[in-house]
Amino acid sequence: MITLKNSNLYVEILEDCGFTVSQIYYKNRPILYFPYQEKEYKENQSLAGIPFLYPFANRLSKNEFFLENKRIQIEKQHSFFDGNQQPLHGYFLKTNLWNLIHKTDNTIVARIRFEPSFKLYTMFPFLHTIEYKIELNDHQIHFYITIKPEEKIPLSFGFHPYFLLREEKSKTQILLPAKKYIITNEFLIPTGEFLSTEEFFRRNSIDYSISQEGYIFDLNHFFDDGFTEFIYQKQYNQIRLNQKEYNLSIFMDSFYKVCQIYSPIDANFVCIEPMISQTNAFISKTYQVLTEEKTFHYYIEIN
Numbered sequence: 001m002i003t004l005k006n007s008n009l010y011v012e013i014l015e016d017c018g019f020t021v022s023q024i025y026y027k028n029r030p031i032l033y034f035p036y037q038e039k040e041y042k043e044n045q046s047l048a049g050i051p052f053l054y055p056f057a058n059r060l061s062k063n064e065f066f067l068e069n070k071r072i073q074i075e076k077q078h079s080f081f082d083g084n085q086q087p088l089h090g091y092f093l094k095t096n097l098w099n100l101i102h103k104t105d106n107t108i109v110a111r112i113r114f115e116p117s118f119k120l121y122t123m124f125p126f127l128h129t130i131e132y133k134i135e136l137n138d139h140q141i142h143f144y145i146t147i148k149p150e151e152k153i154p155l156s157f158g159f160h161p162y163f164l165l166r167e168e169k170s171k172t173q174i175l176l177p178a179k180k181y182i183i184t185n186e187f188l189i190p191t192g193e194f195l196s197t198e199e200f201f202r203r204n205s206i207d208y209s210i211s212q213e214g215y216i217f218d219l220n221h222f223f224d225d226g227f228t229e230f231i232y233q234k235q236y237n238q239i240r241l242n243q244k245e246y247n248l249s250i251f252m253d254s255f256y257k258v259c260q261i262y263s264p265i266d267a268n269f270v271c272i273e274p275m276i277s278q279t280n281a282f283i284s285k286t287y288q289v290l291t292e293e294k295t296f297h298y299y300i301e302i303n
Contacts, residue, residue, distance in 0.1 A: 001038060006106050006136045009302075014049075016096040017042045019110055019132060021050035024141060026246065026302045033162035033269035042094055045080065050161045051093050052132065052145075055124045057158030058226075058260065058279035059086040061189045067154050067282055068289075070125050078120060084187050089160065091120050098132065106136040126153045142299040149290050156287040158258075158275030159298070165268045166245045169219040174270070175240035177214030178227035178259060182278055188224065189280045197227060213238070222265045226279060228258045239272055250274065252298040255288070274298045 001022070004011040010025040022038070024031040034041075034048040041048065059082055063074040080088040092098075092112075097120070102109035113129045114121055127150035135142040147153060165172055181200035183193040197215055201208045208217040214231055230237040236251040239259055252259070252274045260279070262271035276296065281287035 002100075002103070002108060004106050004108060004134065004136050006138070008139050009136050009141060011134070011136065011141060013108065013134065014038060014041070015098065015100060015110070018051055018093045018095055019098045020052075020094075021134070021141075023049065024300075024302075026139075029245070030164060031246075031248065031302060033164045047089070047093070047160060048162050050143075050159060051089065052157070053089045053160055053275075054092050054130065054157040055154075056087075056090050056156040056282055057160070057273065057275045057277075059088045059188060061086060061187065061280050061283050063087050065283055068126075068152060072123060072125075072282070074123050078123060086187065086189075090157065091123060101131075107133065108135075109133045127151050128153050139303055140299050140301045142297065144295055144297050146293065146295040147290055148293045153290040154282065154287045155290055156275075156277040156281040157296075158256075158260075158273055160271055160273050161250070161300070162269045162271050163241060163248060165219070165270060166243055169221075169263075169265075171244065172219045172270075173216055173242045174219065174261070174272070175211070175214050175216050175238070175242070176227060176259070176261070177231040177237050177239065179229040179231065180227065182226035182228055182258070184226070184279070190226070190278050190284065192284065194228075200225070213240075219263055219270055220265075223261045223263045223270075225262075226258055226260045226275075228278065230257075230259075241270065241272065247303055249301045250298060251301065253296065255294070255296045256298060257288075 002013045002015045012023045014020045022034050074087045082088045098110040101111050110132045129148040131146040133144040180194040183191050239250045241248045256274045258275040260273035277287045
């Protein structure tokens with residue numbers, strides 16, 4: 001385990017388990033849902049903490065397809081699969097493939113290079129390098145993903161943060177600055193259709209209010225829903241989680257086009273998931289294409 005710290009934050013990272021952030025302590029209070037011992041988490045099929053989902057976030061409707069005219073076949077030993085046997089959350093969830101290249105008390109950088117000798121290259125055969133940087137700054141934890149392509153790269157990655165809830169869901173609110181709800185089929189695959197966020201709330205009998213910053217609602221419902229078309233505020237969109245004990249905000253740069261909200265009704269966590277494309281983007285051809293080096297940035301602020 002690797003640790004980062006400053007005067008307000010202490011962060012634990014499982015460097016040989018997908019570089020998963022297993023816990024964030026804010027003034028000695030745990031912020032993330034992570035109910036496992038390190039060894040137990042490495043060996044089970046559960047997710048917790050903050051996993052990085054690459055090269056795709058959430059699920060795909062097929063495990064064999066063409067991507068930029070290259071045949072992709074996803075092997076079960078290198079990816080999670082859901083109950084419908086759909087590939088889930090990419091290839092890095094619990095791997096030891098990251099190479100640590102820089103470490104200070106408050107910063108860490110790791111790297112992976114996709115090239116023919118890399119064991120996962122056949123499932124994503126595009127020449128490129130990924131750098132993953134985590135940096136602490138006062139009350140903030142910053143996550144930077146830098147992609148350095150050597151050819152055209154299709155991208156649909158994201159993060160899956162599990163935030164611990166400390167009070168009743170009816171008293172826990174989210175501020176969501178998204179105008180559209182992504183309609184999905186029975187397998188949670190987007191259909192290509194949308195509802196307004198307001199219509200989604202009305203159809204599901206979810207009480208909400210509207211501010212200039214977005215929609216405000218509580219978590220006393222089952223959520224596994226994607227939202228898009230944000231109300232842009234300068235360079236970043238802010239999604240806020242308000243609890244009595246602390247307030248937490250996720251700031252996503254404009255490259256993050258989707259946010260997935262996941263919280264089973266009986267769970268004491270909520271996932272607020274920044275994603276650069278919709279679920280199933282590799283199949284629906286709604287992914288982003290990268291031809292030059294780019295850094296994607298989101299950060300968590302706690303107060």
